[in-house]
Amino acid sequence: MGRVRSRGTWFRRIVLSLAVVYFLVPLVSLADFSVRFPLTGKVDGAAWVALFGGGQNDKLNLLTEGLGNSLVMAAMAVVISLGLLLPTMVLVRLRLPRLSKVVEFVCLLPLTIPAVVLVVGLAPVYLVISTKVLDSNTIWLAFAYVILCLPYVYRALDSGLRAIDLRTLSETARSFGASWPTVLFRVLVPNLRSALVSSVFMTLAVVLGEFTFARMLARTNLQTALFEINLSDGQIAAAVSLVVLGGTIVLLVTLDLVVALRERRVHSRAGIA
Amino acid sequence: MTAVTTTTGRDAVHASRPVLPGAVNALGTVPFFAYTAVFLVLPTVLVVVGAFQARNGAFTLNGISQLLSPRTVDIFTTSLWISALTGLVGTVAGGVIAYALSLSPEGSLGRRVMVALMSVTAQFGGVMLSFAFIATIGINGLVTRLLAPFPALTPDPGFLSSLSGVALVYCYFQIPLMVIVFLPAVEGLRPQWREATENLGGTSWTYWTRVAGPILLPSLLGSFLLLFANAFSAFATAAALISQQSVLVPLEIESALRNENDLGMDAYAQALALGMILVVAIVMALYAALMKRAARWAA
Numbered sequence: 299m300g301r302v303r304s305r306g307t308w309f310r311r312i313v314l315s316l317a318v319v320y321f322l323v324p325l326v327s328l329a330d331f332s333v334r335f336p337l338t339g340k341v342d343g344a345a346w347v348a349l350f351g352g353g354q355n356d357k358l359n360l361l362t363e364g365l366g367n368s369l370v371m372a373a374m375a376v377v378i379s380l381g382l383l384l385p386t387m388v389l390v391r392l393r394l395p396r397l398s399k400v401v402e403f404v405c406l407l408p409l410t411i412p413a414v415v416l417v418v419g420l421a422p423v424y425l426v427i428s429t430k431v432l433d434s435n436t437i438w439l440a441f442a443y444v445i446l447c448l449p450y451v452y453r454a455l456d457s458g459l460r461a462i463d464l465r466t467l468s469e470t471a472r473s474f475g476a477s478w479p480t481v482l483f484r485v486l487v488p489n490l491r492s493a494l495v496s497s498v499f500m501t502l503a504v505v506l507g508e509f510t511f512a513r514m515l516a517r518t519n520l521q522t523a524l525f526e527i528n529l530s531d532g533q534i535a536a537a538v539s540l541v542v543l544g545g546t547i548v549l550l551v552t553l554d555l556v557v558a559l560r561e562r563r564v565h566s567r568a569g570i571a
Numbered sequence: 572m573t574a575v576t577t578t579t580g581r582d583a584v585h586a587s588r589p590v591l592p593g594a595v596n597a598l599g600t601v602p603f604f605a606y607t608a609v610f611l612v613l614p615t616v617l618v619v620v621g622a623f624q625a626r627n628g629a630f631t632l633n634g635i636s637q638l639l640s641p642r643t644v645d646i647f648t649t650s651l652w653i654s655a656l657t658g659l660v661g662t663v664a665g666g667v668i669a670y671a672l673s674l675s676p677e678g679s680l681g682r683r684v685m686v687a688l689m690s691v692t693a694q695f696g697g698v699m700l701s702f703a704f705i706a707t708i709g710i711n712g713l714v715t716r717l718l719a720p721f722p723a724l725t726p727d728p729g730f731l732s733s734l735s736g737v738a739l740v741y742c743y744f745q746i747p748l749m750v751i752v753f754l755p756a757v758e759g760l761r762p763q764w765r766e767a768t769e770n771l772g773g774t775s776w777t778y779w780t781r782v783a784g785p786i787l788l789p790s791l792l793g794s795f796l797l798l799f800a801n802a803f804s805a806f807a808t809a810a811a812l813i814s815q816q817s818v819l820v821p822l823e824i825e826s827a828l829r830n831e832n833d834l835g836m837d838a839y840a841q842a843l844a845l846g847m848i849l850v851v852a853i854v855m856a857l858y859a860a861l862m863k864r865a866a867r868w869a870a
């Protein structure tokens with residue numbers, strides 16, 4: 299038994315170390331690439347100075363525009379997806395349980411329809427939006443991004459709602475005279491905090507990483523700006539990619555740890571009681 | 572109808588409060604369904620209908636006939652092949668990593684960080700991932716430079732924009748995706764099963780071929796299908812690496828969409844998209860059937 303266990307430990311250590319190396323090498327290379335002048339191999343921080351030194355040039359303007367659009371769209375997608383999904387899911391759970399399978403199906407559908415397929419059908423929809431309803435501003439793409447985020451937001455909210463006693467909470471609040479908005483914002487939202495936080499982070503990650511829709515519909519977001527900049531200045535593109543990828547990893551790891559700590563606290567409290 | 576009866580049934584409990592009738596409850600879901608109708612269902616319908624419709628709205632089989640032309644069939648074959656290959660590599664490598672991860676203590680910091688790292692690399696790579704690989708094994712890449720003294724090992728400058736290069740980069744997001752989707756299945760392997768095998772005189776080999784293997788097989792195949800669909804749908808990574816020709820279906824859709832106003836391109840982009848929908852639908856149907864089998868051991 300002991301022999302089996304130690305063999306298992308070695309197997310685990312070797313495999314996981316190899317995996318870590320395999321996943322970190324490209325990130326390290328990205329860092330290296332961003333500070334190395336391509337032809338001479340000389341190390342210089344020009345790309346980072348250009349990014350954070352406060353200078354102005356066309357590439358940076360494009361990048362600022364793309365980043366600005368992506369951030370605005372991320373905020374819009376967060377508001378729309380939560381505003382749409384949270385009340386619907388609460389309502390369906392409390393009053394229309396028969397619809398829950400339908401809502402789940404619709405929310406998970408975007409996982410099975412490739413984005414490149416969806417964008418072919420979105421092109422005429424956005425033609426109408428940009429000519430008849432709104433205008434051709436990039437930020438209206440946020441409406442389509444909500445669809446891409448739907449599966450992640452649904453899963454986060456679903457596990458959050460599973461963990462609380464929705465019926466008791468809302469009926470108690472109602473019988474104390476709370477209106478439905480009060481129930482939603484002052485009773486349910488505080489209880490769903492970690493589910494909401496994780497759906498916000500997922501939405502952020504999806505929107506900041508989105509390329510297909512923006513590229514195919516000829517809009518400027520962070521990723522299409524990066525794509526363009528890379529054609530003329532690979533170092534800046536590498537530096538920005540590193541910041542965004544690293545930022546996303548740190549964001550999601552932190553989120554996961556926060557959730558884990560809270561769980562542990564809840565468990566230990568339950569253990570004492 | 573049922574909604575109405577359930578509501579009235581529940582309301583009997585606290586009849587003092589005026590409660591929304593069932594129809595009003597159902598009205599509450601209208602925003603959600605209206606929104607998804609416009610931005611999810613309508614585009615999908617437009618793709619399917621558009622595959623048979625010329626620009627003037629008349630019925631046409633032009634798109635479908637182009638879809639079945641030898642050139643397009645070639646593109647589909649390449650896409651299917653690269654998805655199968657990277658799916659296979661991802662399944663094997665990711666499966667081993669998932670098993671190794673399942674051996675590490677549950678809830679440990681390292682394991683959590685690893686899973687989070689995997690979920691980022693699996694889902695949010697795209698363009699940036701391609702840059703990372705250009706920085707690694709591109710012409711001026713880190714690994715290329717480190718390997719420069721050994722010409723035999725140095726990657727070819729054009730490697731990344733070739734199909735094998737794209738396949739390599741795909742593996743980078745396929746492997747972590749495999750880890751994420753397969754981890755729950757290997758976590759479900761109970762130590763008692765192994766102990767029972769050993770008590771009955773079975774070796775490690777017996778355990779894997781006669782016990783764990785058959786239990787894991789449906790999830791393993793199911794995960795492979797997910798990976799297959801994932802690679803088949805990937806666009807950003809390929810777009811950032813291959814700029815010259817459309818060798819994969821998503822790239823061909825991009826160029827078809829761009830040249831939509833050319834004569835003879837009627838309904839082509841939609842027909843290509845319809846082809847993709849069909850492939851993914853078949854894959855997902857198989858996946859659903861396999862998951863039903865896998866669920867037997869989940870309890």
